[in-house]
Amino acid sequence: MAAVIQLEKLTKTYGSRRGLVELSLDIEGGEVFGYLGPNGAGKSTTIRLLLDLIRPTSGRATVLGLDPRADGVTLRRQVGYLPGDFTVDGQQRVDECLTFLANLRGGVPRPRITELMTRLGLEPGARIRSLSKGNRQKVGLVQAFMHEPNLLILDEPTSGLDPLVQQEFLRLVTEARAGGQTVFMSSHIMGEVEAVADRVGIIREGRLITVDTVARLRERSVRKVRLTLREPADEAAFRGLPGVEDLTVRGNEVRCTIAGSPDPLVKAAARHTVTDLLCEEPDLEELFFDYYSAAGQEGRNRATA
């Protein structure tokens, strides 16, 4: 399937401030892409550029084959957008607000809106201004999903949602993908992205530092290993093995981290009788911090050199 989002050296500066630096990325049709980074990394800047809410300093964005600047109206009809700071008229009731937004999009079947409100636990008659942050976010989600757009662009979609509603949101994303919709969602929460994303992009200080599948990111990451041997272990047999760091040997127990292939460690261990082996896969959370820490970066460089 053709790329739904194509970014070529997309750059945005705010005066002398860095927003985004030469970001190139293709998002394929039908994929769920998790866009991860800490506060200020450039996630919202990227998203605003996709929708022509701000203009690039240089580089190009193509969305659904369209130029966001020249074809803004056509593009918006095909996109469900949840901004990071979703705000609507506080005087309106939830159902009035959603009907208004549905009409702007040429109409949405009433049962679809009702279904989404029910699934997310939204009270149709409540005034927007009386809603908590989380409930306002639900209104934002309903308006993004309700017209079943080809492309969903969601900026921090689970912000303020309780865990049960987060689960329901993830189901909505899974259903969207099953229906052939493409989802681009930003987050700094690993768990939600890990659960639904096909690929993950990690952005730091305006630069895309890696793009990969969740499975491959895990493979490339550092794992914690604990080996128990029948006899007391000889530290020299494990020290200096490629990718092995943080080695501690106490009696029969060997603990370390391993980056890249575990093969050298397995072969060193195989010279002994191994009575127990524990290898902890990092969750995306650890992986993320590993990517952010200079130490993690150096460790990987050594392991892959």
Ligand SMILES: Nc1ncnc2c1ncn2[C@@H]1O[C@H](COP(=O)(O)OP(=O)(O)OP(=O)(O)O)[C@@H](O)[C@H]1O
């Ligand atoms: N209107 C603006 N004027 C000046 N600088 C800005 C503006 N908008 C964003 N920036 C700067 O651009 C950088 C990227 O900001 P952006 O909002 O895109 O980050 P983010 O990854 O979405 O962060 P968050 O998770 O906090 O929303 C930050 O350094 C920010 O201070």
